[in-house]
Amino acid sequence: MQLEIKNIGKIKSATLEFNGITVVAGNNNTGKSTIGKVLFALFSKFNNINEAIDKYKYDAIIARVFKELSTYDLDDSIILGSPALIQMFKRGNYQSSQSILKFLEGLISDRTLEFIRSNIDNxxxxxxxxxxxxxxxxxxxxxxSNYFNDIFDNQINNMSISESAYIDLLIKNKHIKAEFIENTCTVVQDDIKLINKAIYVDDPYIIDSRIIRSTNSLRGRNEINNNLIKLLHSKEDEEQIIEQIIAKDKYAEIEEMINLVIKGQLILKKDGRYTLKNNEYPEGINVSNLSTGLKSFLIIKKLITDNLIVNRDILILDEPEIHLHPEWQIVYAELLVLLQKYFDLTILLTTHSPFFLRAIEVFSKKYELNQKCKYYLSKIGTDSLITFSEVENTTEIYQKMANTFSILNNISDELDCN
Structure with a gap:
């Protein structure tokens, strides 16, 4: 899989390959998160998009029918025009005129029901x-257009360049493309059907949160985070029982590794929050009272033990090491490598940590996945625009990370001389 981006956010151009684990490094504010947001938005909205369009059409038709009913001089015209009633009907996923009539039985008068029965098909x-x-x-x-504007808070196009923005996702020689002019999608092409989901994790505190029911005003990070909140609060699909059994066999080694850091079972309380029960906390401890580092592991634990992440899904982790001690960074890195190995995930990581980067290198070699790892470095040009280049030798990334030590050493040397 290859992703090409031009003039999105602060990025002038970027071409990245995904064949397992892709690591993106660079200074702050150099477009690393933009790569993840683009990938997330593509998989979120092109995933079964044709089925989604059918649903949008159906919802629009139903809304029109109920609106028309509310214009007639009927006993229950106000009820029929109620947005709450329409939403209740849509949630039931009814599919025919007969289902509309059945839904309305007992809610409206017989006279109104007879009128609808005679006119509903027309x-x-x-x-x-x-x-x-x-x-x-x-x-x-x-x-x-709508979703990318939600994700990028109405700033999709590069504000320093007047040219159109462009995204091209290449999978098995088939393209998914989108072009944007003034934050509006003007061209769209999807030659391949996306069926896998993208999971974006950048805030361990998400596991403390309840579901945000009203999503009309969510943008940027809030929109991304609410997507993860809903996933973490979703229930196992009983129809996928066979896949769940297979997944449990796969994650046995992964769970053993998580247990090195934190053991126990996550329990969803009635108030919509999680508690952790184990030998140390037999009565349960609210997850909100655990350290941020433990929360990072609990999110992964929840995703795999509840079969919320499946084969060939997309896992995007924005600076996952930021709340972790170097020793836990190593454990977390091995955990991700094993996830890729057993579930054939596409994993995108951004990082500032030499410990975490080195751990990815070492464990991908240990599990013979080093050929499935790609490393990229973001760079700011003289025009203040950002490009990305593949790094064959990660020494270049380590040198960039080590510049901080050089600065501190120079200051220390000057202080010693004084």
């Missing part, structure tokens, strides 16, 4: 015509 047909004639690519472009 109403659905009339409401469908204009909606079904809409160009699918136009709908896709609107979906992508």
């Amino acid at each position: 109403m659905i047909d009339n409401s469908s015509k204009e909606i079904e004639e809409l160009d699918v690519k136009r709908i896709k472009a609107e979906i992508i």
Whole structure:
């Protein structure tokens, strides 16, 4: 898989390959997180996008039908036009005129119900015509525009360049492309169906949170974080019982490693928060009272033990080492390498830590995955724009990270001379 980006955020250009673990290093504010946000947004919105469009169309048709019903001089016209009633109906995922009638039984008068029974099919047909004639690519472009603007807080295009922004995801010689002009998607192409999900983790405190029910105003990091919150609070799908058994065999070694840091079972309380039960805390301790480093491990534990992450999913981790002691950074790195090995994940990591970077190198070699690792370095040009280059020898990254020690050593030498 290859991702090409031009003029998104502060990035002038970037081409990255993903074949296992991809590590991106560089100074702060050099577009590393932008790579993850683009990848996350692509997989979030192009995942089963055609099915999503069918749902959008269906919702629009139903809204029109109920709105039309509310305009008639009926006993229950106010009820039929109620947004709450429409949302309740949509959540039931009803699919036919008969299901509408069944849903309304007992909610409205017999007189109103008889009127609807006589007119419902014509109403659905009339409401469908204009909606079904809409160009699918136009709908896709609107979906992508809205979501990317949510993720990038209405600043998709590079503000220093007047050229259009461009994204091209290449998978098995097939493309998913999007072009943006003035933060609006003008061109969209999807030659391949994405079925795997992307999981973006950049804040361990997420595991403390309840689900945010109202998402209309969520943007940027809040939108990304709420996606993870909903996933962590989702339930196992009983229809996937076979896959769950297979997954449990795979993560036995991974769970053993997590238990080196933290043991126990995560329990979801009635108030929507998690508690951890183990020998040390038999009555349970609220996860909010655990250290930030432990929370980082608990998120991974939750994802694998509840089968929330599956084969070939996309896992994006923005500076995962930031709350971890160097020794735990090593454990966490080995954990990620094992996740890639057993679940064939595409993992994108950004990091500032030489310990974490070295651990990825060592453990990928230990588990014979070093050929599936790619390393990139972000650079700021004289035009203040950012580009990314692949690094064949990670010494270049270590040297950049070591500059801080050189600065401190020079200051120390000057102080000693005085």
